Amino acid sequence: MNQPSMGRSVQSLERESRRSRRLRRIVTLSVGYVLLLLLALFMMGPFLWLLSVSLMPGKNVFAFPPPIFPTFVKLTNYTEVWGFINFPKYIGNTLIITALGLALNLALSLTTAYPLAKMRFKGRSLVFAILVSTMIIPSSTALVVHYLTIGWFGLIGSYIGVVLPSAVSVFNIFLMRQTFMGVPDDIRDSGKIDGASEVRIFLRLMVPMVKPGIAVILLLEFMAYWNNFLWPIVVLDDPGKYPLAAALTYLNGQFAYNFGWIAAGTILSVLPIILVFLFTQRYYMEGISGAVKG
Amino acid sequence: MRRRTLASDALPAWSFMAPGLLVIGVFVLFPILYSIPLALTNYSVLGETDFVGLDNFVKAFKDDSFIASLRNSMTYVIVVPVLQLLSILMAILVNSRIPGIKAFRAAYYIPVVTSMVAVALMWNWLLSQNGLVNYILLELGIIHEKIGWLSTSSTALYVLMFITLWKGLGYYMMLYLAGLQAIPTDLYEAAIVDGASAAQRVRHITIPLLRPYVFFCSLISLMGAIRVFDEMFVLTNGGPGNATLTSSLYIYQEGITKLNYGYASALGLIVSVIVGVVSIVVFRVNQKGGVNPY
Numbered sequence: 358m359n360q361p362s363m364g365r366s367v368q369s370l371e372r373e374s375r376r377s378r379r380l381r382r383i384v385t386l387s388v389g390y391v392l393l394l395l396l397a398l399f400m401m402g403p404f405l406w407l408l409s410v411s412l413m414p415g416k417n418v419f420a421f422p423p424p425i426f427p428t429f430v431k432l433t434n435y436t437e438v439w440g441f442i443n444f445p446k447y448i449g450n451t452l453i454i455t456a457l458g459l460a461l462n463l464a465l466s467l468t469t470a471y472p473l474a475k476m477r478f479k480g481r482s483l484v485f486a487i488l489v490s491t492m493i494i495p496s497s498t499a500l501v502v503h504y505l506t507i508g509w510f511g512l513i514g515s516y517i518g519v520v521l522p523s524a525v526s527v528f529n530i531f532l533m534r535q536t537f538m539g540v541p542d543d544i545r546d547s548g549k550i551d552g553a554s555e556v557r558i559f560l561r562l563m564v565p566m567v568k569p570g571i572a573v574i575l576l577l578e579f580m581a582y583w584n585n586f587l588w589p590i591v592v593l594d595d596p597g598k599y600p601l602a603a604a605l606t607y608l609n610g611q612f613a614y615n616f617g618w619i620a621a622g623t624i625l626s627v628l629p630i631i632l633v634f635l636f637t638q639r640y641y642m643e644g645i646s647g648a649v650k651g
Numbered sequence: 652m653r654r655r656t657l658a659s660d661a662l663p664a665w666s667f668m669a670p671g672l673l674v675i676g677v678f679v680l681f682p683i684l685y686s687i688p689l690a691l692t693n694y695s696v697l698g699e700t701d702f703v704g705l706d707n708f709v710k711a712f713k714d715d716s717f718i719a720s721l722r723n724s725m726t727y728v729i730v731v732p733v734l735q736l737l738s739i740l741m742a743i744l745v746n747s748r749i750p751g752i753k754a755f756r757a758a759y760y761i762p763v764v765t766s767m768v769a770v771a772l773m774w775n776w777l778l779s780q781n782g783l784v785n786y787i788l789l790e791l792g793i794i795h796e797k798i799g800w801l802s803t804s805s806t807a808l809y810v811l812m813f814i815t816l817w818k819g820l821g822y823y824m825m826l827y828l829a830g831l832q833a834i835p836t837d838l839y840e841a842a843i844v845d846g847a848s849a850a851q852r853v854r855h856i857t858i859p860l861l862r863p864y865v866f867f868c869s870l871i872s873l874m875g876a877i878r879v880f881d882e883m884f885v886l887t888n889g890g891p892g893n894a895t896l897t898s899s900l901y902i903y904q905e906g907i908t909k910l911n912y913g914y915a916s917a918l919g920l921i922v923s924v925i926v927g928v929v930s931i932v933v934f935r936v937n938q939k940g941g942v943n944p945y
Binding site: 386389390392393396397398399400401402404406407410420421422423425434442464465466468469471472473476477478479481484487488491498499500501502503504505506521524525527530545555559561563584586587591593602603605606609616619623626627630631634638642 | 660661663664665667668670672673674676677678679680681682683685686689694741744745747749753755757758759761762764765766767768769770772773774776777778779780782783786817820821825867871880884889892902903906907912913916917919920923
């Protein structure tokens with residue numbers, strides 16, 4: 358007699374718990390999205406506000422109440438800042454410095470890491486120990502000594518002087534060594550049996566095997582060189598040679614009154630890096646999380 | 652056989668490494684070593700260079716600006732626990748597979764890839780007397796009169812910490828996310844089967860397995876905080892007064908602006924010793940927990 362009603366009650370209980378579980382899931386999900394959106398507003402808000410200022414020529418950012426949302430949209434700030442302060446020249450400067458830095462970093466970290474990973478020779482562990490120790494000992498005066506050294510080489514004011522101190526980093530060497538260690542020894546041996554020279558083995562057989570490492574270095578260094586402003590300011594005596602990030606500090610001083618120009622210039626300078634990041638996210642994330650394991 | 656390869660690899664190995672090691676030698680090792688003799692001289696752009704013994708060090712500890720800068724650098728360490736805790740919470744928040752989560756992760760990362768110059772410019776406007784931050788805080792009734800956040804001695808250093816925090820959150824979030832995703836899911840499943848609550852799972856699985864990441868991130872964040880430079884260089888130049896003068900900025904001002912190479916080297920050595928001691932202490936504390944980062 359009681360059996361069916363019990364069955365029903367168990368069923369309805371089950372249905373109820375399923376419903377409440379779904380309800381709970383919806384609540385957690387919405388709380389999650391609200392948190393995510395608030396956080397996104399906090400992280401992206403300043404950029405969106407700057408974009409909004411850059412699209413409204415003549416608006417004073419210090420007006421009270423300050424402008425928040427674009428009430429009108431005009432691109433004159435962009436066209437003006439592009440021409441008046443010779444934006445293409447600074448982009449060109451940045452590209453030269455970045456290309457030089459990338460080429461040197463890639464070549465030097467590949468050639469230095471390869472023997473450390475794949476060759477047997479006396480002193481290998483010593484080289485390795487010295488490299489590790491430089492990562493632990495901090496150098497707070499490096500900037501001063503670099504400036505003196507670049508001066509002795511007669512490279513003050515030159516782009517070579519800008520990139521030389523950061524032409525290779527211990528971090529990149531370790532990263533590249535890690536990648537080379539993943540390449541099987543057989544590949545090198547087969548090249549030797551075929552009588553190929555060391556250079557040929559390196560260029561034809563080994564380098565193509567470490568493309569993921571190359572991608573990570575290129576990305577991290579691209580960001581580093583694009584954003585670098587301090588060392589170029591120290592080394593380059595002519596502001597006309599400045600890369601974009603350094604020029605921005607200089608322009609900020611010169612055109613402090615023209616908010617729209619500065620906002621537009623800043624947006625233009627950060628746009629390339631944000632785009633590169635968005636399109637290469639996957640490699641980039643692998644690179645930085647590899648830093649923990651390394 | 653082994654001996655033969657050992658002998659045959661030495662020449663190619665050293666030839667490959669020579670350019671890279673040369674750059675490391677000149678720009679990484681040499682600055683560390685050269686700053687020691689340099690610190691014992693009065694080398695500067697003016698006058699003759701003499702050996703002055705420990706005079707620079709005696710002068711440093713009587714130099715009010717240097718003492719203030721050390722105090723500010725140490726105070727800056729406050730940002731580390733806050734930054735790490737919030738990054739871990741953010742990583743937990745974005746460690747899910749709900750739709751759109753990748754876009755949120757990317758959005759939180761954008762401040763990391765943006766140059767400090769651009770970041771400084773935005774926040775400088777936002778935080779000024781008539782800026783948006785004051786407007787919002789006034790509207791919400793949190794403050795009752797406008798505050799010049801960066802021009803007030805009592806707030807300036809903390810506001811810079813806030814900018815460090817804002818720019819760094821995404822970076823550490825991604826590192827912790829990598830850590831969270833490395834935790835095998837069957838551990839959680841087993842814990843659920845055993846009837847562990849969500850809090851217990853965090854306490855007994857997430858926290859212990861995230862420990863190496865917490866150690867690594869705290870260490871790099873700590874080193875970064877003690878040697879913080881960019882934020883004050885672009886935003887306050889140490890002011891108002893010495894309120895945001897950090898040791899790295901003071902070394903820069905002495906060495907690069909005033910060209911007192913000898914004195915700047917001595918200051919750099921003092922800071923290096925402090926940073927070295929701090930990192931050894933952190934390593935020791937951590938070794939008790941049995942975690943080895945390298």
